[in-house]
Amino acid sequence: xxxxxxxxxxxxxxxxxxxxxxxxxxxxxxxxxxxxxxxxxxxxxxxxxxxxxxxxxxxxxxxxxxxxxxxxxxxxxxxxxxxxxxxxxxxxxxxxxxxxxxxxxxxxxxxxxxxxxxxxxxxxxxxxxxxxxxxxxxxxxxxxxxxxxxxxxxxxxxxxxxxxxxxx
Amino acid sequence: xxxxxxxxxxxxxxxxxxxxxxxxxxxxxxxxxxxxxxxxxxxxxxxxxxxxxxxxxxxxxxxxxxxxxxxxxxxxxxxxxxxxxxxxxxxxxxxxxxxxxxxxxxxxxxxxxxxxxxxxxxxxxxxxxxxxxxxxxxxxxxxxxxxxxxxxxxxxxxxxxxxxxxxxxxxxxxxxxxxxxxxxxxxxxxxxxxxxxxxxxxxxxxxxxxxxxxxxxxxxxxxxxxxxxxxxxxxxxxxxxxxxxxxxxxxxxxxxxxxxxxxxxxxxxxxxxxxxxxxxxxxxxxxxxxxxxxxxxxxxxxxxxxxxxxxxxxxxxxxxxxxxxxxxxxxxxxxxxxxxxxxxxxxxxxxxxxxxxxxxxxxxxxxxxxxxxxxxxxxxxxxxxxxxxxxxxxxxxxxxxxxxxxxxxxxxxxxxxxxxxxxxxxxxxxxxxxxxxxxxxxxxxxxxxxxxxxxxxxxxxxxxxxxxxxxxxxxxxxxxxxxxxxxxxxxxxxxxxxxxxxxxxxxxxxxxxxxxxxxxxxxxxxxxxxxxxxxxxxxxxxxxxxxxxxxxxxxxxxxxxxxxxxxxxxxxxxxxxxxxxxxxxxxxxxxxxxxxxxxxxxxxxxxxxxxxxxxxxxxxxxxxxxxxxxxxxxxxxxxxxxxxxxxxxxxxxxxxx
Numbered sequence: 001x002x003x004x005x006x007x008x009x010x011x012x013x014x015x016x017x018x019x020x021x022x023x024x025x026x027x028x029x030x031x032x033x034x035x036x037x038x039x040x041x042x043x044x045x046x047x048x049x050x051x052x053x054x055x056x057x058x059x060x061x062x063x064x065x066x067x068x069x070x071x072x073x074x075x076x077x078x079x080x081x082x083x084x085x086x087x088x089x090x091x092x093x094x095x096x097x098x099x100x101x102x103x104x105x106x107x108x109x110x111x112x113x114x115x116x117x118x119x120x121x122x123x124x125x126x127x128x129x130x131x132x133x134x135x136x137x138x139x140x141x142x143x144x145x146x147x148x149x150x151x152x153x154x155x156x157x158x159x160x161x162x163x164x165x166x167x168x
Numbered sequence: 169x170x171x172x173x174x175x176x177x178x179x180x181x182x183x184x185x186x187x188x189x190x191x192x193x194x195x196x197x198x199x200x201x202x203x204x205x206x207x208x209x210x211x212x213x214x215x216x217x218x219x220x221x222x223x224x225x226x227x228x229x230x231x232x233x234x235x236x237x238x239x240x241x242x243x244x245x246x247x248x249x250x251x252x253x254x255x256x257x258x259x260x261x262x263x264x265x266x267x268x269x270x271x272x273x274x275x276x277x278x279x280x281x282x283x284x285x286x287x288x289x290x291x292x293x294x295x296x297x298x299x300x301x302x303x304x305x306x307x308x309x310x311x312x313x314x315x316x317x318x319x320x321x322x323x324x325x326x327x328x329x330x331x332x333x334x335x336x337x338x339x340x341x342x343x344x345x346x347x348x349x350x351x352x353x354x355x356x357x358x359x360x361x362x363x364x365x366x367x368x369x370x371x372x373x374x375x376x377x378x379x380x381x382x383x384x385x386x387x388x389x390x391x392x393x394x395x396x397x398x399x400x401x402x403x404x405x406x407x408x409x410x411x412x413x414x415x416x417x418x419x420x421x422x423x424x425x426x427x428x429x430x431x432x433x434x435x436x437x438x439x440x441x442x443x444x445x446x447x448x449x450x451x452x453x454x455x456x457x458x459x460x461x462x463x464x465x466x467x468x469x470x471x472x473x474x475x476x477x478x479x480x481x482x483x484x485x486x487x488x489x490x491x492x493x494x495x496x497x498x499x500x501x502x503x504x505x506x507x508x509x510x511x512x513x514x515x516x517x518x519x520x521x522x523x524x525x526x527x528x529x530x531x532x533x534x535x536x537x538x539x540x541x542x543x544x545x546x547x548x549x550x551x552x553x554x555x556x557x558x559x560x561x562x563x564x565x566x567x568x569x570x571x572x573x574x575x576x577x578x579x580x581x582x583x584x585x586x587x588x589x590x591x592x593x594x595x596x597x598x599x600x601x602x603x604x605x606x607x608x609x610x611x612x613x614x615x616x617x618x619x620x621x622x623x624x625x626x627x628x629x630x631x632x633x634x635x636x637x638x639x640x641x642x643x644x645x646x647x648x649x650x651x652x653x654x655x656x657x658x659x660x661x662x663x664x665x666x667x668x669x670x671x672x673x674x675x676x677x678x679x680x681x682x683x684x685x686x687x688x689x690x691x692x693x694x695x696x697x698x699x700x701x702x703x704x705x706x707x708x709x710x711x712x713x714x715x716x717x718x719x720x721x722x723x724x725x726x727x728x729x730x731x732x733x734x735x736x737x738x739x740x741x742x743x744x745x746x747x748x749x750x751x752x753x754x755x756x757x758x759x760x761x762x763x764x765x766x767x768x769x770x771x772x773x774x775x776x777x778x779x780x781x782x783x784x785x786x787x788x789x790x791x792x793x794x795x796x797x798x799x800x801x802x803x804x805x806x807x808x809x810x811x812x813x814x815x816x817x818x819x820x821x822x823x824x825x
């Protein structure tokens with residue numbers, strides 16, 4: 001990251017989107033609440049039936065909408081409510097992470113972890129860890145900057161996606 | 169434009185203390201499509217629910233968002249309330265601002281909590297705008313059950329289902345039902361004779377007018393889904409006409425050829441036309457085709473000549489039976505680990521080293537020795553007998569990592585059976601730990617040691633060899649720290665319980681999970697111990713893992729109660745969270761078929777008007793689909809979608825982030 005960007009990062013609070021499965025991680029996050037644990041408030045959860053439902057497009061869309069980091073979390077291997085959904089998720093995540101690495105994006109922006117319904121403490125530690133790491137990585141300006149920097153000779157890209165994200 | 173109502177719950181002070189619910193309500197009111205918002209102290213209380221119902225009616229809401237506790241708590245409550253006010257229950261969404269917001273952010277200035285609640289609620293409002301009204305799926309239920317395995321667990325399940333008034337097909341691989349329990353001499357801890365308590369149940373099952381027993385049969389194929397399975401059963405040729413055979417036994421008497429008895433585990437011979445044991449149910453013999461001279465060489469045929477009713481039919485062929493059932497109980501039981509793996513204990517080389525199950529046959533009054541304990545080599549009464557426990561169990565290197573659970577108990581029982589029959593004899597037991605958890609179990613093992621004179625030595629045996637007609641056992645007694653050499657007459661190995669051969673291929677036919685030892689997986693090991701991941705298929709007995717008779721019987725009854733509950737109504741309603749394929753755009757790559765963990769996606773033919781197949785597409789079977797959504801993410805052309813979690817809904821939520 002350039003010095004210029006680091007300056008922007010001072011006092012910055014990252015936005016993190018979490019895609020979690022309904023049966024393990026969502027219940028684990030509920031348990032953290034029931035146990036009145038405390039963690040950083042940067043994460044917004046989207047509940048899905050299974051991590052296997054997660055389409056890589058969801059992750060791209062989250063980044064497009066201004067997420068500085070994305071977290072994917074589901075049942076431990078072998079514990080999937082739907083037998084094998086989390087294995088599909090793991091495979092897709094690995095491939096996607098490689099793609100991110102290839103395009104030069106900091107890998108800490110996409111994180112993956114198994115959190116079971118009883119692992120409230122693991123959830124709390126995970127959120128705190130991910131938040132700290134994404135914070136250190138700084139705002140995800142590269143993504144937003146893409147549309148401005150990229151010149152394919154066809155003129156300016158329509159600004160609709162950008163407008164949408166700002167509206168929210 | 170939508171007409172959405174937002175209801176923000178204060179949950180007493182649980183939410184209100186860190187979230188300004190009034191602020192959330194007024195902020196959300198500004199959202200496009202939101203026409204009503206309010207807060208209340210306890211939204212889940214009766215007046216709270218009434219408020220929701222009233223608002224739906226008065227404001228003509230077409231969707232509601234309740235910002236409150238986790239959907240795992242009250243989603244059902246509010247969906248029910250919506251339904252009673254005439255709103256489709258799937259147009260009601262819950263935002264979790266308690267467990268995942270107010271309880272985990274302790275900022276009493278309410279800034280953090282309010283901001284996060286706003287974000288979460290906004291995301292769900294956008295999601296809700298894309299929600300489609302869904303209807304519960306009703307599936308007809310065929311009220312007939314299939315029980316696979318005719319051991320004690322299967323018999324119990326079949327009897328309980330049949331007593332509940334439903335028809336049962338009981339499929340058994342062997343020529344008779346009874347399973348492993350039929351082999352046992354006496355049972356711990358009560359020492360009642362196994363056959364005496366089992367055979368009445370076998371006969372009851374045979375005579376029950378709701379139970380159809382298919383012995384010498386195996387499940388070939390299972391198609392369909394809960395309430396609507398089609399099973400294909402292979403009925404192997406018995407070469408005996410079951411409808412006319414009277415079970416007189418004349419054929420078995422006159423048959424001149426013999427083979428090793430499977431039931432007696434090689435300790436005895438049986439005729440080539442045989443029933444495995446005298447109390448067999450059904451009492452109809454089968455011909456062991458590979459050993460029958462008539463079937464292999466076309467000579468003999470004595471059985472046909474002596475058979476009064478003329479039931480012998482050498483032309484009989486394997487038969488395939490198709491049955492429609494609504495539920496399946498799997499009770500295929502266990503096997504013993506082949507002792508041949510343990511060369512250092514001399515099994516297979518030394519005749520007087522037997523397995524625990526073989527000892528059961530020696531001790532059984534219906535066994536090859538008539539209940540007298542003789543050594544297999546020369547028929548002498550063993551004066552010193554050594555029992556070795558944990559052969560293969562708790563031994564990851566050579567056997568299995570788990571404890572076989574019943575060996576401590578049956579070895580204690582064996583020492584007693586031996587003592588009761590050979591009063592001057594001495595029994596030794598080499599053990600690792602005594603595991604006797606169970607009602608009256610600990611007392612039982614104490615009795616073996618204290619009253620029945622069994623000598624328990626804590627330690628392992630290094631080697632067993634033959635010398636001067638004796639079986640010499642060399643081991644260690646770790647409690648006294650000495651080496652022990654016992655010149656025994658006979659050695660009994662308590663070998664590990666393992667899954668049945670072919671357990672994995674049956675699991676694949678049924679679509680249920682199994683572990684690395686090929687024991688079947690329960691849906692949940694504690695809370696759903698008899699269910700499997702495939703709805704409508706239940707588990708009983710030792711096919712799940714080592715277990716004793718009382719546990720197997722309990723599981724049999726538990727499965728039966730699940731089956732009867734399923735059969736209690738003509739139709740079964742289930743959540744409409746299932747995948748669907750847009751068939752116009754499906755290009756039949758079958759990525760979804762490969763990805764689906766439930767084999768819920770079928771390859772469907774596309775036909776023209778003349779009935780010619782012109783193409784293929786994927787089709788989701790709503791009865792089988794469990795709604796995980798793996799196929800949706802796997803589909804390359806984005807033509808599969810999951811009701812309740814459509815791409816549109818998820819993207820709407822992300823866009824509102």
